[in-house]
Amino acid sequence: MARNLKSEKRAVKKAVVLLSGGVDSSTTLAVALSEGYDVHALTFDYGQRHKIELQFSSRIAELFNVKKHTVLSFNLRAIGGSAITSDIAVPKGVPQDTAESIPVTYVPARNTIFLSFALALAEAAGAEDIFIGANAVDYSGYPDCRPEYLRAFEAMANLATKAGVEHTSEFKIHAPLLYFSKAEIIKLGVSLGVDFALTLSCYDPGPTGTPCGECQSCLIRERGFKEAAIADPRLI
Amino acid sequence: MARNLKSEKRAVKKAVVLLSGGVDSSTTLAVALSEGYDVHALTFDYGQRHKIELQFSSRIAELFNVKKHTVLSFNLRAIGGSAITSDIAVPKGVPQDTAESIPVTYVPARNTIFLSFALALAEAAGAEDIFIGANAVDYSGYPDCRPEYLRAFEAMANLATKAGVEHTSEFKIHAPLLYFSKAEIIKLGVSLGVDFALTLSCYDPGPTGTPCGECQSCLIRERGFKEAAIADPRLI
Numbered sequence: 001m002a003r004n005l006k007s008e009k010r011a012v013k014k015a016v017v018l019l020s021g022g023v024d025s026s027t028t029l030a031v032a033l034s035e036g037y038d039v040h041a042l043t044f045d046y047g048q049r050h051k052i053e054l055q056f057s058s059r060i061a062e063l064f065n066v067k068k069h070t071v072l073s074f075n076l077r078a079i080g081g082s083a084i085t086s087d088i089a090v091p092k093g094v095p096q097d098t099a100e101s102i103p104v105t106y107v108p109a110r111n112t113i114f115l116s117f118a119l120a121l122a123e124a125a126g127a128e129d130i131f132i133g134a135n136a137v138d139y140s141g142y143p144d145c146r147p148e149y150l151r152a153f154e155a156m157a158n159l160a161t162k163a164g165v166e167h168t169s170e171f172k173i174h175a176p177l178l179y180f181s182k183a184e185i186i187k188l189g190v191s192l193g194v195d196f197a198l199t200l201s202c203y204d205p206g207p208t209g210t211p212c213g214e215c216q217s218c219l220i221r222e223r224g225f226k227e228a229a230i231a232d233p234r235l236i
Numbered sequence: 237m238a239r240n241l242k243s244e245k246r247a248v249k250k251a252v253v254l255l256s257g258g259v260d261s262s263t264t265l266a267v268a269l270s271e272g273y274d275v276h277a278l279t280f281d282y283g284q285r286h287k288i289e290l291q292f293s294s295r296i297a298e299l300f301n302v303k304k305h306t307v308l309s310f311n312l313r314a315i316g317g318s319a320i321t322s323d324i325a326v327p328k329g330v331p332q333d334t335a336e337s338i339p340v341t342y343v344p345a346r347n348t349i350f351l352s353f354a355l356a357l358a359e360a361a362g363a364e365d366i367f368i369g370a371n372a373v374d375y376s377g378y379p380d381c382r383p384e385y386l387r388a389f390e391a392m393a394n395l396a397t398k399a400g401v402e403h404t405s406e407f408k409i410h411a412p413l414l415y416f417s418k419a420e421i422i423k424l425g426v427s428l429g430v431d432f433a434l435t436l437s438c439y440d441p442g443p444t445g446t447p448c449g450e451c452q453s454c455l456i457r458e459r460g461f462k463e464a465a466i467a468d469p470r471l472i
Binding site: 070072073074075076078079080081082102106107108109110111112113116117119120121123124125143144146148149152153155156157159160161162164165166 | 306308309310311312314315316317318338342343344345346347348349352353355356357359360361379380382384385388389391392393395396397398400401402
């Protein structure tokens, strides 16, 4: 009885988790939950051509019964500059292993916009931990997935906010998958209960979310499951 | 003739200017134009209670005939935490000179969100200069108006972006009014052709933009005009 009371009184740490409904963000959500955080998931309807990912993010949020799931809308098509938010074609059949060149699927400052909203939500909700599924190994050469970028955002965040300046919070950007290969992420996700059948990786899916199987993101996913020696449940 | 040709060929530097339609952002716009920038003004419809500022920003953009003016919409009421985006009352009759405490009109991470969109637009449009009317003198104690914050954002921006990483651009955050008093800003604005009759400062205006005259922002404006020995054209 006393133990229950103590347990009830213990403050649960809150976290904001960026959730797109893909492999990485879904696994990141599972990691945050496994660390005992009370999770507020945050998803963006930003004019992405794969808008159906919003449905996948909702299913993942439901699977894990997260405390809150907020979807914020804004139109990055008004800004453009990416195959994801314009009529530029998504390249097919070209896997990309390194950051030698940044692909046309890069969306200008996207993670900075996403993390800024996460920071606002964290401050308003009294959370100091923000989780993002950024990955610097099997990634797509995006500058805003690199560790030096994430550190710079964190430093900025603590100068930007009332909570940071008054030292009531110290905001931390957690990227638990940063140095994982895609295969390692998939194995971790499976071990934490992620149902990858509910995830979408494709940049150019059909109307019901059928992956194209040829874009860079599909190819990275395919290779990840192969290396993990796990069958992709989306393809079964 | 040759001179005209040369002038036509010279690349005009592009800038993104954050424009709310208040005294500071309107003067900042005028500064950017006076420095020869081709300006893309950016305004946000974010759930602010003084939404009528959108009309003021449009009038200022028209006054200066800026090349482009984009209004982006998103709903910070879904995040809350501020008198500006919730039903918390805007305090009246309390001028605030220093950053001793941060007022309830602070909006969590607002300038970070605004600057993130400006960064996205700058990268997509091939601009490297971003102007913000942040002020660290006659300001409201907001953490995201301080020079150390702006420097941290700039450092982050150059790590966040394709243009920054590939060194095709070096993003700069310009806050030309950072160390100006409100009176100095008003005098500068007048000298650069800002019609302050077209600006709105009030946090809690009437339906047609009539200032309440009692909120912190109204009081700072009133004192600024008085110290500048200029009649506020909104009150004539």
